[in-house]
Amino acid sequence: MIGMVKGSVIATVAVASLALAACSSSGGSAKGGGSSAGAGKGADSSLKPVTIGYINEDSGPNGQLDSPNGVTATVKYVNAELGGIDKHPVKLVKCSSDGSAEAVQKCAQQFLNDDSMLAVVVGTLQSGDDSLYTTLAGKKPLIGATPASQGAFGAKDAYWYGSGSFGVIPGFGVFAAQTLKGVHTASIVYLDVPSLKATVTGLLKPVLDKAGIQTKLVPLPLTGSDAAGPLTASNAAKSDLLIPITGAPQCIQIANAVAQLGIHAKVVASPICMDESVLKAVGAKEKGWYEVQIGTGSASPGPDLTLFQHILKTYGDGHDGQYAYAIGPVTLTLVRQMQKIGYAKLTADSVRQAIKTYTGPVPLLAPSIQCGVFVAAPSVCNGFIRAYQYDGSKLVDASNGYMKVG
Numbered sequence: 001m002i003g004m005v006k007g008s009v010i011a012t013v014a015v016a017s018l019a020l021a022a023c024s025s026s027g028g029s030a031k032g033g034g035s036s037a038g039a040g041k042g043a044d045s046s047l048k049p050v051t052i053g054y055i056n057e058d059s060g061p062n063g064q065l066d067s068p069n070g071v072t073a074t075v076k077y078v079n080a081e082l083g084g085i086d087k088h089p090v091k092l093v094k095c096s097s098d099g100s101a102e103a104v105q106k107c108a109q110q111f112l113n114d115d116s117m118l119a120v121v122v123g124t125l126q127s128g129d130d131s132l133y134t135t136l137a138g139k140k141p142l143i144g145a146t147p148a149s150q151g152a153f154g155a156k157d158a159y160w161y162g163s164g165s166f167g168v169i170p171g172f173g174v175f176a177a178q179t180l181k182g183v184h185t186a187s188i189v190y191l192d193v194p195s196l197k198a199t200v201t202g203l204l205k206p207v208l209d210k211a212g213i214q215t216k217l218v219p220l221p222l223t224g225s226d227a228a229g230p231l232t233a234s235n236a237a238k239s240d241l242l243i244p245i246t247g248a249p250q251c252i253q254i255a256n257a258v259a260q261l262g263i264h265a266k267v268v269a270s271p272i273c274m275d276e277s278v279l280k281a282v283g284a285k286e287k288g289w290y291e292v293q294i295g296t297g298s299a300s301p302g303p304d305l306t307l308f309q310h311i312l313k314t315y316g317d318g319h320d321g322q323y324a325y326a327i328g329p330v331t332l333t334l335v336r337q338m339q340k341i342g343y344a345k346l347t348a349d350s351v352r353q354a355i356k357t358y359t360g361p362v363p364l365l366a367p368s369i370q371c372g373v374f375v376a377a378p379s380v381c382n383g384f385i386r387a388y389q390y391d392g393s394k395l396v397d398a399s400n401g402y403m404k405v406g
Helices: 007-016 066-081 101-113 130-136 150-154 165-179 196-210 228-233 248-261 276-286 303-315 324-341 348-357
Strands: 050-057 090-097 117-122 142-144 158-160 185-191 214-220 241-245 266-269 290-293 384-390 395-397
Touching: 050 066, 050 101, 066 090, 066 303, 066 324, 090 101, 101 130, 117 130, 117 324, 117 348, 130 142, 130 150, 142 324, 165 196, 165 241, 165 266, 165 290, 165 384, 185 196, 185 228, 196 214, 196 241, 214 228, 214 248, 228 248, 241 248, 248 276, 276 384, 303 324, 324 348
Parallel strands: 050 090, 050 117, 117 142, 142 158, 185 214, 185 241, 241 266, 266 290
Antiparallel strands: 290 384, 384 395
């Protein structure tokens, strides 16, 4: 559907808009993740553990600790309430990156040298991650929720149960074209990063063109302090739709400029424009804005959300942001697949086969998945988005559930 687009273009989007790939999803049943098994169901600590690795960018410019909390809390839940894998406890071997290639290479080598490790859960890696995919390809399967680099999207032995920019960027257009009424013209304002224009023209513009929506693209300076000029240049005051593809500081600038210029276009943005820091600064000005994301995170009530709220409250360390609600469900889905295989038949190959052929639901991420759904990003398995509208105090479902992109 999307055609061939270079992975480096997508990497730029993810680095510029950190939260783009982070929001998780569901609203359906917890079939992919399961529910609490109750007391007396714990793993037997005297038995040989089932080892999985975990890597995340904990520190550095893009470091965050929500993802580690999501994985760690989920593993604790599995061992305490789901009986591990046939009573064998799940052992999590963690390795941290600071965003440097050296740090990731060290982790990759550590994982490679651990003969007991069956798979590696990948948290958020915004940079320096190429060696992870080349070192472990064909050795240990990788599974994650938030691909964010050229290496991630093109990895041969990685499987992403969240789509990142490959879902969100065209998802802006899919949601607008299929759901919003009276949209004939669109202004797209994006961060002035060289390859980001190629992302917009390669992933988003074709969707709007196909729907007969005329577009005008205008870059927004990275170091600018006022978005009024770019919005004016994009004809946003006369457009039916405004799509900002930016970081959090620029979301604030755009919200202020929209109010200042009296722009009445429908605004469809990424979750970063609904970030706590942005809403604290300009929340009232974003009333009525829409956001497109991968899944629901904590936006929609349901059994999956109840489960992960329980997991994070009971076994977590308090870092309960959006990344925790993305990687936790992926970790639980992995464990469920391993439980189905059974301890006696667990190998890196059997786990890999289960990961890449799985087509069921992923709690808080998708009603179903299929690895290879995007031709240009064969490692991505999630072709769905969700959309919400900010009513001034909370997010309200605007897409009537999932929408298919891939």
